[in-house]
Each structure stands twice: as C-alpha cells, then as structure tokens.
Amino acid sequence: MTAATLSAAVPKPAHVPDGAVYDFDMFADPAYCADPHERVLDLVRNAPPVFWTPRNGGHWMLLSHAAIFSAARDTESFSSEMIPMDHIKAMLAKMPPGTPHIPVVVPICVDPPAHTKYRAPLNRPFGPKAINALKDSIRALANELIDKVAARGHCEFMREIAEPLPVSVFLKMMGLPLERMGEYRELVRAHLSDPEPDPRNVVKKLWQITASMRDTLLERRAQPRDDLISLLWQTQIDGNPLTMDDMENYCALLFIAGLDTVMNGMGHGVRHLARDQALQAELRKNPQRVNDATEELLRRYTFTIPPRIVGKDLVFEGIPMKKGERVMLFLPAADLDPKEYPNPERFDLDRQNSVHIAFNAGPHRCLGSHLARVELQIIYEQMLSRLPAFRLDPSNPPAFHGGHVVGVDSLHLVWTP
Amino acid sequence: MKIRIDKAKCVGNARCAAVSAELFPLNDEGYIAVEEIDVPPGMEEAALRGARACPERIIVVEEGK
Secondary structure, X not given: OXXXXXXXXXXXXXXXXXXXXXXXXXXXXXXXXHOHHHHHHHHHHHOOOEEEEOOOOOEEEEOOHHHHHHHHHOOOOEEOXXXXXXXXXXXXXXXXXXXXXXXXXXXXXXXXXXXXXXXXXXXXXXXXXXXXXXXXXHHHHHHXXXXXXXOOOEEEHHHHHHOHHHHHHHXXXXXXXXXXXXXXXXXXXXXXXXXXXXXXXXXXXXXXXXXXHHHXXXXXXXXXXXXXHHHHXXXXXXXXXXOHHHHHHHHHHHHHHHOHHHHXXXXXXXXXXXXXXXXXXXXXXXXXHHHHHHHHHHHHOOOEOOXXXXXXXXXXXXXXEOOOOEEEEOHHHHOOOOOOXXXXXXXXXXXXXXXXXXXXXXXXXXXOHHHHHHHHHHHHHHHHHHOXXXXXXXXXXXXXXXXXXXXXXXXXXXXXX | OEEEEOHHHOOOOOHHHHHOOXXXXXXXXXXXXXXXXXXXXXXXXXXXXXXXXXXOOOEEEEOOO
C-alpha cells in the first residue's frame, strides 16, 4: 500500500519536553512503508529512545528494549484498557434492545486481574503441548499450498501461501467447516484492507465474523467434538459456564489477532530468505537450524506494535506523561536495540543473545506465540525442502504497509523448477 | 547446581522447556510448574541455556551447591 497520506500533525502538549519530540507517522511514514525494518534501524540510531510524535492524534513511542521491557510489565502505568471496561459496558447498555452483541476482544483489552480470568480458558488450548500436537496437520496444509505453485516457478507468496495457511489452521482448530475457506479469506482481506477503520465498520466486521460462526457455535454446544469451540464451551469463568457472548468475544479475538499477524511474520522471514542465498543453502544442508533461524528472523523483523494508554500521571525514563495519553510499544525497535543485540542489523544464526520480545513481554505475552512459532518454522522448513533456491522477482519488488502490524502486502518469488 | 525461578512472574513463553523439557517442567497451560530445581549432574549446560532463554529473565542459576 504505497503513497499512504501522512496524518496532520497536532500541537505538542505543554508537558512534553522539546527534546522528546520526533516526527514519525507509524501508518504512513514513506521510508517505513517502503522498507519497514530499514526505517526501524534508522529510528533506533537517530530518534530518542522514548519520544512523542505529533502524528495520528499525537502519541508516545517507546523504542528501547529497556523502556518496553519495563512498561510491558507495569500494567497500572501502561494500561491495555484503551477504552475502559466500564465505558464499554455503559455503551453496550445504551444500545437499543435487540441489537446483536458487540464483541469485545478480551483478554487483549483488559488489565490484570480481569485479564488473568479471561485469558485462563485459552491458555491450555494454545499451550505448547496442544500446539505441538497440530504440527503434522499444519505441515500437510503447508505442503499442499507449496505444491500448488512448485512447478510454476513463481508465486505471490502472501496471497498464495502466507494468507491461506493460518486461515486453514484456524478453521481446523476451531472446527469450522473447511468449505467456508473462501468466505473467511474474504473477511481477512476486508480486515487487512482497512488499516485505520471507522469504528462503525469495525463493529460491522466483528458482526460478520461472529455471524459466520454462530451456527457452528450452537452446534458444538449441543454436540461437542474434538475442537477448540467445543473445548471452550466446557470451560468456565468465575465458576460459570461460558455464554454465547463470551464465545463470540473469543472467536472475534482469535480471528483478529491470529491471522494477519503470523502471515506478516512469514512475509518478512521469507523475504529475508529470498535475499540470502547463503542462508538458504546453509539451512537446506542443516534443517535442524531452522529453529534458530526462526528465532533470529523474529528478532530481526519483529512486526507488531501493541498500544497502551497511560494509566496515571507519571514520569517515565525522565519524561512526564499524562493520564490518558496513548503509548506504542514499538517492539520492532526493541529487538534491534544495540544495547541488547550488538550489530542488530546483522542476521546471525549464532548470536549470543537471541532472546527477543517479538511476542511482547509481561502478562500480555502473545497467547498465540506457540502456534505462530510452529507455523513460521514449518513454512520455512517446507519452503526450503520443497522448492529449489528461490529469489525475489526483480521485476516485481515487494510492497509493505505500516500500522499496528507492520507487514508485507505482496512478495513475488521466482525459482527454476 | 540449583535453579531458582520467580514462578509468579512466568508469562508462559515456555522457552526454557524448549531447551530442556526434562529439566523445566511446565503445567498444562504451558507455564513453569516449579520454583526450584536441583540440576542433575550432566545437565548444567542445559540449565544455563534454559535460564538464558527466558525473555522475562526470571530464571537464576546458582552455582556451586
């Protein structure tokens, strides 16, 4: 999505020190949208480690690993309740009777202790044990997609592989009918093509998502099967069985948080592989190193930017912040911080400290991290083992987008079949 | 060699168990199940690597016991 328009700059609030201002539009910065992580490296070198940008209504950006590491744990100072739960409840209560339930994406948008309560039912199905059991079926899905393009000698990786894979895995895990793949891919695409949406459209989209699952939700409540929806019906929150509203909240969350995130991770990783023939050769020779490569790719190309809201007036890293101001945990910069990772721009399979926070730190650690790791590792393994050396298509360079998930719009690959 | 873990601060990355599932037992939800581990002889290297792998930095290895 090239040529995004910069948002208007708003005036600097009086308490923001002049030295803490840096102009960066995380949705539309031209250099960022042209080659995201090159621009992140530039920010790491040249922008203050904590700064305020006048773009997109004005907000704070945390860049250093140390700042993000401490802010992610301090949920009282840096709250996830972008709209407080009380406001949401009051708003929902004012809706005319008969309005369908508006999904609230718990547990992402609540702080502990409510966060702990709403997250608990999801921890086991997304834990390493449950996810590792899915490996074979994920590998089969990946093979199917790769084999469709192998003989052709080229593909658009995002549309043909990175997007359908997580959607198929999602449908399988949830127990949703696979023949509705087309419908779900349309919903994902609508979700992606609308990066800074109007709240009314968000609600409509959430309704479409939950409406598409309603039949299956009801069927599984009556007749459980071996899938996530059935399992969630059998769990409890505060000793009470889940309601249809709870189930719709979870479904909306898993849909929104679980699909475009991992596909963009795949895009960054496969682009790196396509530009690094020596690494491809090394990994084809030593496939057991794909595990390390997956971690280093996550570090080098961290791609999510979780928002927070300042919970009380405070001074953070010497800078005054006011209650209600928005803060971005700019994870891509944390994982390129030279204080933590010497020569951060280097992809290094043997890096001493390869422990990144691509899945964020603290209690909101990405619930889907185990699934994402498995999907990423499998897609790299299968791309390397089923295709010969692949490169970027020189006549069709990749395109990128900014936003809360900085990602890849298109990635054209070529190889000699 | 002993491992001490600030269990309450575990957020379930499970990176320690990815180094050694034997040394770092997880509960069913994928969070660390214990606060203290006596490292069996021969597993010192895995203990150190598992501790280093924790993004939350809550695993400490105490040498010489």
